[in-house]
Amino acid sequence: MADSAVTSEDGQDGEETRRDFLLISTVSVGAVGAALAAWPFIDLMNPSKDVLALASTELDLSGIEVGQAITAIWRGKPIFIRRRTASEVDAAKNVKLAELKDPQSDADRVQKPEWLVLIGICTHLGCIPVGNKSGQTKGEFGGWFCPCHGSHYDTSGRIRKGPAPRNFEIPPYKFLSDTTLFIG
Amino acid sequence: MATPTWNNPVIKWVDDRLPIFTFVQHSAIDYPTPKNLNYWWNFGSLAGVILVIMIATGIFLSFNYTAHVDMAFDSVERIMRDVNYGWMFRYIHMNGGTMFFLIIYIHIFRGMYYGSYKAPRELLWIIGVFIFLAMMATAFVGYVLPWGQMSFWGATVITNLFSVIPFVGNDIVTWLWGGFSVDNPTLNRFFSLHYLLPFIIFALVFLHLWALHTHKSNNPLGIEVKGDQDELPFHPYYTIKDLYGLGVFMIFFMGVTFFAPNFFGEPENYLPANPMVTPAAIVPEWYFLPYYAILRATPDNFVDAWGILPVIIDAKTSGVILMFASILLLCLLPWLDRSKVRSATFRPIYKQLYWIFLADCLVLGWIGANPPEGMMLLIGRIATFWYFFHLLILLPLVPYWEKTKELPESISAAVTANGEGSKETSS
Helix, strand or coil, X not given: CHHHHHCXXXXXXHHHHHHHHHHHHHHHHHHHHHHHHHHXXXXXXXXXXXXXXXXXXXXXXXCCCCCCEEEEEEXXXXXXXXXXXXXXXXXXXXXXXXXXXXXXCHHHCCCCCCEEEEECCCCCCCCCCECCCCCCXXXXXXXXXXXXXXXXXXXXXXXXXXXXXXXXXXXXXXXXCCCEEEEC | XXXXXXXXXXXXXXXXXXCHHHHXXXXXXXXXXXXXXXXXXXXXXXXXXXXXXXXXXXXXXXXXXXXXXXXXXXXXXXXXXCCCCHHHHHHHHHHHHHHHHHHHHHHHHHHHHCCCCCCCCHHHHHHHHHHHHHHHHHHHHHHHCCCEHHHHHHHHHHHHHHHHCCCCHHHHHHHHHCCCCCCHHHXXXXXXXXXXXXXXXXXXXXXXXXXXXXXXXXXXXXXXXXXXXXXXXXXXXXXXXXXXXXXXXXXXXXXXXXXXXXXXXXXXXXXXXXXXCCCCCCCCCHHHHHHHHHHCCCCCCCCCCCCCCCCCCCHHHHHHHHHHHHHHHHHHHHHHCCCCCCCHHHCHHHHHHHHHHHHHHHHHHXXXXXXXXXXXXXHHHHHHHHHHHHHHHHHHHHHHHCEEECCCXXXXXXXXXXXXCCCEEEC
């Protein structure tokens, strides 16, 4: 009421200011409300609690001989686990980093030199490379070969030849014991 | 109404090719609205808002719902427990149905009180009745989706209504089910229809608004707008009034959603559907109760108690006919009510009949929630009789002896002139 007393006579300007204030505050409150209401819509599409509960995998490695590999599933993706031979480990260690497309030393890619754990998805366009089963071609570098567009990976899962831009990704994992692997 | 000129070059470019900004300016901003609308006129825009809320939450619920008899119930429980904010979406959607019907009933009874259905707004009213019917269909198929006991048995009972159609009734029921009982094919098609129907409602709402904007809003006096002095632009006068009403409504809606989310629900529906066990009492959601009461009101052969007609109409058939008639009759309301005066304010007899009719509908709702026995059955029959007596007999005849009050000169005259004591005139 005090405001209207000030602007009562020909207070067109004052009236406009009051109206502007109301408009701006209404729109602001509405915008904040809309933003807050948007969050549940966004979050509903995120992984739900039951999906997150299945987001880790535990594996028993005791049956894998030296030179063998298995494919496990973690978060719907193939995980390559290869128990490398001494010569494969040496081959991986002896590569000069300068020769690599995505330079990374073998020591940075494993926790125990014998065990190589990778997400088995080609970094080119998402195919699953071959070379994990006995009898499959392992590519020119003794690791894996992606039949989709011809990418070759070495015994450390690094890209050596072909269109893929990066090495195989390493999932987060830890050894719970000598023969138990926890991924996730 | 002058065509607006646009300064922003992008808006101008678009508007030259598709005059959408001009359309919005005309129909939501400059739109001339009677200046005497009261808060009962908020419920149209509220219904629009709740429709959008229902569609938005429904689409997001469907991301996580599985329409299969073995998984539907569990998928709803997963929404409640595991999906982020799933509980909130389901409770908003569940109580949103209740709110939608509450708003629509108020909207309908507002139209009845102020005679909004009368010429030239008959079609506007009829489209509204069709929106109401589409809402009922949507709510019914939607209630089946959680696949609880009430879902299953409600679906069984309501689809069986169609068995009263002569000769082909049972075939039609089988056709509706896609099998020999309510089962997986039924659930699948109901889910599809529950997704489709809201968009049909949305399209009907556009027709409703198109018809509304052709002759503009009725008003509490029920008299025609005489000129600019009787009107206000929709924005800001009614945008702010609608927003205020929306705020009050949301407090109520969110209050129920967060503090009493199962108040309007039926606990039985938290039991998974079991085709071998019927619940002790099958009760529809509250918004269907009056129709449920009408469905169960009639006795066998009540049309022809003297046995003159060659066919016998049993209680089931007459109940179904009366139930559908009770809704479809509303389409004829503009012609059943023969008074030229719209607003009940100026119709002393109709005004009383209106309140009796409203009470009658509430009584029907109360009867619908109780088993049809003893006094309940008798009261249900009297209330059903009154429902049709009001629509078919009283509305056409009352204007012949009702003395209506004198109508104001205009909307502005009603508040500016000194009242000289209203003269009674005959209709």
